[in-house]
Amino acid sequence: MSVTIKDIAKHAGVSYSTVSKALRDSPLVKKPTKTKIMKIAEELGYQPNVAARSLVQKKSYTIGVVWPSVERVAPSILITNINDILERHSYTTLLSINKLESAIATFNRFQVDAILIFGENEDDKKRSKIQSTVPILYYGIQEGSYFPTIDVNRRLAIKLAVKHLKEIGHQEIAFIGELQTQDPLQREKATGYLEAMNVEKASDLPNLVIPTNGLEVYDGYLAAKSLLTNNKHVTAIVSGSYDLTRGILRAISELSLHVPNDLSIISYDNIPQSPNIEIQLTTVGVPVTRIAQSISETLLSIIEGQELPESIILEPELFITDSCSPIRQQ
């Protein structure tokens, strides 16, 4: 049986409402009694009952996160960041790995203060029928969503990368990424590349667009091997993800090529780079900290009843470092 404020009240010889005030650090209670009560609460290992509080306050200081994929690294780091920020604002995050509908129903029963959905597939955002008393924020592809959405402009990110490479003289710029996929996030990147290269479809640049079968290190390795052995004119590679890039770098070093002298590389990336990579990478994307900040702020303002913006698109930045150099005019 757990400790309640009544238990504390008995021990302290005060009424339980005084205890309640003391614990919430109300100015209506004297310092000495306050500290005495605090101490007793501590000793008894008191934990406030969320159910009781949220019943009367109609507020649970909890944010529900719909997390249908517990496996990807990038969103993992993102949710960790968000969690940290919200914690500082004394909110707790709770994740559900159930399907969208059922997760939302659960969170409604729990009366969480807001729901954050990590978008997985196109269908998610289209479910207009979903009922929720609790306000919802959606993180994923913006287009056509029925929920207020925060999105990262992946298309522009890759475009920036290609443009930068063109500006410093590159022409044979390859793209390595997932192409034949249902994942709209990946498709956006490919589209960005094609637009920046001024072509319609991937088949217009058969020697420069190398589709992968996944986003793992090994997929990048295979793609780069195939690219570099079949096409000797490539001077730059744009990579669709950090893991792919790691594989690409392995392939490059196996072929005794050098970055950036023989090849320039720009990697799409949100997450902070692990330092054990061989070279300081030029990256393009929205830093995870900025995404986390933006999502957290929006969540908080939604909770405070602010009229929520229909959609927020975060614009990417290019972080130019060693892995990228101007092409020597021949």
Next chain:
Amino acid sequence: MSVTIKDIAKHAGVSYSTVSKALRDSPLVKKPTKTKIMKIAEELGYQPNVAARSLVQKKSYTIGVVWPSVERVAPSILITNINDILERHSYTTLLSINKLESAIATFNRFQVDAILIFGENEDDKKRSKIQSTVPILYYGIQEGSYFPTIDVNRRLAIKLAVKHLKEIGHQEIAFIGELQTQDPLQREKATGYLEAMNVEKASDLPNLVIPTNGLEVYDGYLAAKSLLTNNKHVTAIVSGSYDLTRGILRAISELSLHVPNDLSIISYDNIPQSPNIEIQLTTVGVPVTRIAQSISETLLSIIEGQELPESIILEPELFITDSCSPIRQQ
């Protein structure tokens, strides 16, 4: 503002206590009224308030899962399985990605019915000071835990693999896995290998124990490449994880070797194999479904107040298939 049973009562022209009974499908209320009430609840989009119920019932039908690592594939699949089983028993799982102490505190405030900890590091289980009214079950290394623990016998798993290979005539049996690691789960596997090979330490078999820098596909690939180019006598490989095995298979095929004719392979594995792998693998381990079943059952019986066993160790099985063949006597 969300719909309550009082709202439903008004619409139905009955008292709210009748509504409560009807919704819980009590035999104390007539069919017609019951269906009428159900229908209205449906129409109004009623969701029961967990806070209110758990306050009076002292039961939330919720299990809190401490999930410090939101990134690994194997535990992801496990928690998904557990979630499914518990759902069938009308329990909801909620994950917290906070640190152990703070996650447990949160779940206590939420009055969840039980807490499941996914063990990450050695320290976790040693924290005897942790206060929790809610019963806790720990999944991870059993040894020295202060919580009731469910563990998988990884050491025996690898031993079984080595023994089987020996029985069918192999002698030069290599092990590829993570060695210099803090992760006790990985260390157990290496220990199992060393014990089965009757040696003290890894350095006693320098040509057969190949440590990796991680558990990714590429790590397996690199290790196998190095193993097979430096040691021509190897006839069998035991792999510490499924992803490593995928890399090992790549390396083998690049060297134009054939499984199982040139090399037998046994892979440690819990998760069901993805069908797109080239060969049906001989695996050893406890199937994830059995782990999930065992954890769920234990959780449920803990909740029902059963005296909980101090620790449960799940024993591995060997699944022999194509990737493993007897050695030809020379």
Next chain:
DNA sequence: TTGTAAGCGTTATCAT
């Protein structure tokens, strides 16, 4: 400055 009491949405125990 402290105590009293009402009420949050639900279940459960009594009456009716």
Next chain:
DNA sequence: ATGATAACGCTTACAA
């Protein structure tokens, strides 16, 4: 078969 009511643990006017 249905309704009235107390209780769960807490916050918050309001009274003292």
